[in-house]
Amino acid sequence: MRVRFAPSPTGYLHLGSARAALFNWLAARHMGGSFLLRIEDTDLDRSKPELIEVIYQGLTWLGLDWDEEPVLQSSRNAEHQIAVDALLESGAAYWSSPIAEGDRAQFANKAYDPADRDRQLGPGEGRAVRFRVPENGTTSWNDLIRGEISVEHANIEDFVIRRANGSPTFFLANASDDAFMGITHVIRGEDLINVTPKYLLLREAMQIPGALPQFAHMPLIVNEQRKKLSKRRDDVSLMDYKDRGFLPEAMVNYLSTLGWGPTDGQEVRLDPLSLTDGFPTMFDIAQVSSSPAFFDTKKLLFVNGEHLRALTLEEFADRSAPFIAAAPWFDRFESDPENAQRLLQILPEVQTRVETLSEVPGYVDFLFLDDPEIDEAAWNKAMGPDAAVWLSACIDGIAEWEWSSPQLHESFMALAEQMGANRRKFQAPVRVAITGRSVGPPLFESMQILGRVEVLRRLQATLDRVQLTA
RNA sequence: GCCCCCAUCGUCCAGCGGCCUAGGACGCCUGCCUUUCACGCAGGUAACACGGGUUCGAAUCCCGUUGGGGGUACCA
Numbered sequence: 010m011r012v013r014f015a016p017s018p019t020g021y022l023h024l025g026s027a028r029a030a031l032f033n034w035l036a037a038r039h040m041g042g043s044f045l046l047r048i049e050d051t052d053l054d055r056s057k058p059e060l061i062e063v064i065y066q067g068l069t070w071l072g073l074d075w076d077e078e079p080v081l082q083s084s085r086n087a088e089h090q091i092a093v094d095a096l097l098e099s100g101a102a103y104w105s106s107p108i109a110e111g112d113r114a115q116f117a118n119k120a121y122d123p124a125d126r127d128r129q130l131g132p133g134e135g136r137a138v139r140f141r142v143p144e145n146g147t148t149s150w151n152d153l154i155r156g157e158i159s160v161e162h163a164n165i166e167d168f169v170i171r172r173a174n175g176s177p178t179f180f181l182a183n184a185s186d187d188a189f190m191g192i193t194h195v196i197r198g199e200d201l202i203n204v205t206p207k208y209l210l211l212r213e214a215m216q217i218p219g220a221l222p223q224f225a226h227m228p229l230i231v232n233e234q235r236k237k238l239s240k241r242r243d244d245v246s247l248m249d250y251k252d253r254g255f256l257p258e259a260m261v262n263y264l265s266t267l268g269w270g271p272t273d274g275q276e277v278r279l280d281p282l283s284l285t286d287g288f289p290t291m292f293d294i295a296q297v298s299s300s301p302a303f304f305d306t307k308k309l310l311f312v313n314g315e316h317l318r319a320l321t322l323e324e325f326a327d328r329s330a331p332f333i334a335a336a337p338w339f340d341r342f343e344s345d346p347e348n349a350q351r352l353l354q355i356l357p358e359v360q361t362r363v364e365t366l367s368e369v370p371g372y373v374d375f376l377f378l379d380d381p382e383i384d385e386a387a388w389n390k391a392m393g394p395d396a397a398v399w400l401s402a403c404i405d406g407i408a409e410w411e412w413s414s415p416q417l418h419e420s421f422m423a424l425a426e427q428m429g430a431n432r433r434k435f436q437a438p439v440r441v442a443i444t445g446r447s448v449g450p451p452l453f454e455s456m457q458i459l460g461r462v463e464v465l466r467r468l469q470a471t472l473d474r475v476q477l478t479a
Numbered sequence: 480g481c482c483c484c485c486a487u488c489g490u491c492c493a494g495c496g497g498c499c500u501a502g503g504a505c506g507c508c509u510g511c512c513u514u515u516c517a518c519g520c521a522g523g524u525a526a527c528a529c530g531g532g533u534u535c536g537a538a539u540c541c542c543g544u545u546g547g548g549g550g551u552a553c554c555a
Binding site for chain 1: 481482483484485486490491492493502503504505506513514515516517518519547548549550551552553554555
């Protein structure tokens with residue numbers, strides 16, 4: 010088995026493309042075949058290396074390794090021209106003049122004049138080469154995912170294989186390059202179903218020895234409106250998910266379950282080997298679903314959270330590092346060498362609370378800011394009528410208590426009881442005073458890490474403000 | 480319009496003629512745990528689009544209807 014992923018360098022790697030790459034990779038690894046890359050850069054006048062690099066980066070991030078040197082479609086231009094000439098020579102293709110948009114009504118709304126087929130035109134201004142689709146008959150194939158698909162030739166227009174500017178079109182380059190690369194299975198999106206008859210017709214006319222590839226058209230990934238993911242409305246760039254704090258293993262894991270399900274029913278795979286070896290072992294392209302799948306960010310979030318929690322503390326810290334480095338308070342964070350240790354202490358508490366790495370800074374910022382950022386809604390809710398009394402009792406206590414989170418916990422609860430306060434309500438003003446928010450990591454661990462002096466300072470500042478506004 | 484594809488809980492996947500009073504996961508809801516929020520644990524909610532066949536028997540096969548999607552470029 011030789012499969013290929015054939016993206017065009019557009020500047021970003023589309024989520025749908027990433028999924029296509031993944032399924033090709035899974036199929037190849039399952040069969041012990043080769044997963045190849047071809048960069049379809051024919052349409053771009055200038056080949057930008059950095060745009061191609063983006064594709065490599067995306068695949069590398071996901072851990073999809075490819076075999077053999079990638080083929081640049083632009084490097085095969087000479088072969089494409091030879092193929093076009095041969096088709097012209099054999100009469101399978103012909104030169105054709107364009108029909109202006111306004112005049113198409115006279116030609117059954119076609120962009121070309123079918124009569125050009127017999128005009129024996131040569132090259133000329135604006136003329137393209139079109140493929141002569143047989144008038145009768147049907148082209149069909151047995152799709153690995155969908156079964157028999159057939160299209161009558163009468164429904165296929167004479168498509169362009171060489172543009173007026175001399176460049177080969179997708180149809181020709183795609184068919185020619187697959188033959189050149191020895192591709193045995195074409196696994197691609199459902200949106201390409203209707204070009205398959207053209208591909209087949211072309212391959213037949215080109216008379217390339219060897220078997221035609223088998224086709225498998227995967228279902229599309231759709232948005233909430235059940236439409237193909239679009240650049241305008243949807244988050245389609247794979248690497249944006251990286252920036253938003255998603256783990257590549259979570260992306261691979263989730264994407265694998267869109268249109269396919271592991272045979273043992275276990276969707277979430279936290280063991281890395283289970284993902285890189287287990288999934289390929291179970292994968293079968295023929296088992297892929299034929300109906301579109303909704304890209305459910307909520308489920309992705311869940312899967313990401315699971316993978317995040319499965320990380321060791323060291324790994325979690327490593328993966329969080331870029332997000333910490335991007336925080337506005339990073340300069341301050343770096344200025345105190347002890348902060349790295351403080352971060353490491355709070356991180357285990359953060360790990361069970363976040364679904365993406367980008368949420369990490371928001372959980373720890375209070376440790377590294379001069380003053381916590383106060384959430385006014387949380388403040389208003391927490392600072393009830395008893396807040397001042399409670400805060401001042403806490404200040405008295407905290408000045409004395411043994412400085413360890415279990416001890417703080419115990420002393421704090423004893424104090425709450427002593428004051429006849431509800432435990433939940435009693436901790437609220439203190440939490441807001443220290444972290445600025447009503448939700449966050451456990452209070453006593455946070456206090457312990459922050460230190461007695463700073464905790465007292467924040468409590469006093471809060472008490473002052475409460476009394477001032479009272 | 481024409482061509483092609485698709486149709487099981489809100490969502491993803493399982494089901495490949497009897498094991499289906501349809502299973503798992505996400506979501507949502509309830510409870511437990513609990514200093515908040517989470518995590519974890521225990522429950523609950525919810526689907527075979529419709530109509531005809533075929534068959535002793537259909538979510539599973541066939542036909543039609545309806546609905547959705549993709550394509551219809553000298554984009555890929």
